[in-house]
Amino acid sequence: MNTKAFIRCDQYNFIKHQVKNLVSSYSIVKDPAVLKAVAFRSLDKVMNLFPEDEYDKAIFDKIPEIDGEIQANFFLEELKPYVIPFRSVSEKTIEKLFPKAKKLKLPKMEEIDLKETSYLGWYDIRSERKYLVFDYNGKLIGINGTFRNTTKGICSLCNSLEEVALFMANVKSGKETYTNRGNYICSDSQKCNQNIKTLDKLNQFIELVKR
Template structure:
């Protein structure tokens, strides 16, 4: 297989598609509809890996044969050895990402990095939220203010309905000849619980756009 190649958000996408296939198998009696969903499931998953060849393509070739809930669960477990790790970071590396924050809280780093798309944590005492992500091959960190909404809504990262916080960060970009007081805030609503968000995120486009807006 030439080593791990499935990122966490891709695994979540596969899991979502396999779940849809499983429900179709259980609830739909029309075999043409079931076969259509099988084909569509395989196609959508293959589109995640357009450059996959050989044994990697074969890994997804068994999707149309999945029948039972046990089949689906076993298949998902078979993918886990091919999941890539989020780049492991140390406490010292995290501190270097946020050099101005002298009282930086450090998140729990004894985690399974395979199931991580981004590292996120909050500081209740300071009202701060922190995100760490490998953007364009480089680990970046963004710090901003978080404001709990105290209600459920749709997260802009994982598109799930959950408890949200408004995360607002100050962009580093400054127009030419701007005044010393100029600043641009970039904000959006995301899951208050980053662990749950990491379990559901299936696409990193929104996350990368947000980070680029803050960091550019």
């Protein structure tokens, strides 16, 4: 029987976060009633991510039973087949998204887990630019920009405290005028993807810098 994927990568990260918090509660809380309340609150938060007719409730019924890392890891592995992977992207497609980039160094797609990817991001040391690929409203969008001023701060994509740098894209703002737009984003795009628990900030960033 085929498994129907219905969980976005960011939703999977949110579920993972809830499960880890639940496991952590068992190390600091001893009251069974409190632990039960925490477990069912986590379950409610997860189920509220999806319309009721979009999934089989039994998929998440194991959450209140999780009380340790082994159970948590087993549950998350069982959930992985339901995760929608980022669209498979060929080198030719990436080159079409960035037609002006010459001798573009591409990411090693075989090293990327597409089920842990909400966007593709890599730094090209030759051009000293950061390249981003988003699947936005069913369409692939490629955005590149300068990437400087590394510091510790809040990433505008994943909303987490990480090592970030200022990404600035040159965006067309009129018939013959351009303006620089951007914000601080994670230096490590893989870690950034693992931190994304909602697409809200990511979509706001796309709206800010898309062409």
